[in-house]
Amino acid sequence: MNKQSKIYIAGHRGMVGSAIWRALEAEGYTNLIGKTSKELDLRNQTAVNNFISTEKPDVIIDAAAKVGGILANSQYQYEFLLENMQIQNNLIDAAHKHEVSKFIFLGSSCIYPKLATQPLKEEDLLTGPLEPTNDGYAIAKISGVRLCKAIRDQYGKDFVSLMPTNLYGPFDNFDLKSSHVLPAMIRKFHEAKANSEPVELWGSGTPMREFLHVDDLAQAVIFAIENKLPEHLYNVGTGTDVTIKHLAETIQNIVGHTGEIIWDSTKPDGTPRKLMDVSKMNNIGWKASTTLEEGIKDTYKWFLSNVENYKEVKM
Numbered sequence: 001m002n003k004q005s006k007i008y009i010a011g012h013r014g015m016v017g018s019a020i021w022r023a024l025e026a027e028g029y030t031n032l033i034g035k036t037s038k039e040l041d042l043r044n045q046t047a048v049n050n051f052i053s054t055e056k057p058d059v060i061i062d063a064a065a066k067v068g069g070i071l072a073n074s075q076y077q078y079e080f081l082l083e084n085m086q087i088q089n090n091l092i093d094a095a096h097k098h099e100v101s102k103f104i105f106l107g108s109s110c111i112y113p114k115l116a117t118q119p120l121k122e123e124d125l126l127t128g129p130l131e132p133t134n135d136g137y138a139i140a141k142i143s144g145v146r147l148c149k150a151i152r153d154q155y156g157k158d159f160v161s162l163m164p165t166n167l168y169g170p171f172d173n174f175d176l177k178s179s180h181v182l183p184a185m186i187r188k189f190h191e192a193k194a195n196s197e198p199v200e201l202w203g204s205g206t207p208m209r210e211f212l213h214v215d216d217l218a219q220a221v222i223f224a225i226e227n228k229l230p231e232h233l234y235n236v237g238t239g240t241d242v243t244i245k246h247l248a249e250t251i252q253n254i255v256g257h258t259g260e261i262i263w264d265s266t267k268p269d270g271t272p273r274k275l276m277d278v279s280k281m282n283n284i285g286w287k288a289s290t291t292l293e294e295g296i297k298d299t300y301k302w303f304l305s306n307v308e309n310y311k312e313v314k315m
């Protein structure tokens with residue numbers, strides 16, 4: 001790819017899409033295109049097909065999806081399964097029909113079996129039952145991985161799937177019903193700190209999670225744009241994880257909250273652990289560089305400048 005290649009970032013206003021856009025601009029890419037969901041509903045097959053046939057991008061990055069934390073995923077399984085399959089099927093098939101030369105599909109670490117041996121290797125895919133709280137979302141993402149693999153194997157095209165671990169950073173979703181844990185904790189501790197009120201967190205605090213700053217993921221995507229990756233599927237993470245309790249204490253310290261933490265055991269824990277084996281991606285040349293503490297500080301700083309504009313998401 002050269003710096004004038006036309007790159008369509010589906011979902012360019014989201015946390016991931018906007019980070020990829022910023023990173024590509026910073027690298028000197030000049031021909032980026034994006035559409036909001038109002039301008040182009042990616043669930044609409046005809047509209048997607050027309051858009052891709054008119055624009056003829058060289059590269060498509062699929063960062064558009066219905067995304068949410070553990071509660072939203074478990075409550076809206078139908079929408080997470082259906083809408084994600086619609087969005088990715090429409091994009092992948094239009095890219096195939098209109099000779100897009102590179103397609104980067106973004107999935108998630110929840111595609112791997114709930115109780116797979118840790119750390120999770122790419123080869124663990126489809127070797128056991130999924131975590132029930134995100135079964136719909138995971139099945140949609142697995143089908144996206146397999147669709148890209150089928151095109152790659154059958155037609156020799158450069159379609160590749162990157163599986164990021166739990167992500168966070170600027171433009172994250174801070175809506176408490178639909179967000180992931182890290183932005184939820186930032187908001188909860190921030191709002192409780194003035195009066196040292198107690199903060200209620202979900203589950204037992206014992207599950208372990210790996211967290212990657214979204215700017216590091218953006219670098220992995222640029223790496224995949226600039227290199228033809230030899231395999232169809234790569235894990236993208238830091239290779240280290242922490243307990244949810246440790247995450248809570250770290251965020252509590254950074255935000256400056258001094259009140260009590262209460263664990264609400266009526267809320268689900270989800271999968272006990274999902275640490276990625278990132279050796280494949282590390283061995284070909286990409287590595288995460290942001291520490292969890294630096295990343296949380298950066299995200300809290302962003303949150304403070306945008307505190308008036310919480311993204312309240314209707315699932």
Ligand SMILES: NC(=O)c1ccc[n+]([C@@H]2O[C@H](COP(=O)([O-])OP(=O)(O)OC[C@H]3O[C@@H](n4cnc5c(N)ncnc54)[C@H](OP(=O)(O)O)[C@@H]3O)[C@@H](O)[C@H]2O)c1
Nearest residue numbers: 011013014015016036037041042063064065067108166167
């Ligand atoms: N967040 C994480 O922890 C995480 C972890 C692993 C993988 N990922 C993956 O990364 C990708 C992006 O996630 P994110 O966190 O950036 O989510 P996000 O902030 O919610 O952004 C999602 C984007 O998708 C677009 N979108 C959703 N439905 C659409 C539709 N019907 N038509 C057109 N556009 C639509 C939205 O567009 P509008 O803004 O225009 O409505 C939005 O920009 C997803 O594939 C997700 O699975 C995320």
Ligand SMILES: C[C@@H]1O[C@H](OP(=O)(O)OP(=O)(O)OC[C@H]2O[C@@H](n3cnc4c(=O)[nH]c(N)nc43)[C@H](O)[C@@H]2O)[C@@H](O)[C@H](O)[C@@H]1O
Nearest residue numbers: 069070073108110134179180181184201202203268269270
């Ligand atoms: C990356 C995504 O991760 C999602 O799983 P998953 O890591 O459990 O998603 P999270 O919603 O980030 O939750 C991670 C852990 O943090 C706990 N937690 C504690 N307090 C809170 C809180 O206030 N809000 C939230 N949201 N969690 C909280 C939650 O119970 C769970 O054990 C999947 O459902 C998706 O499919 C996707 O893979």
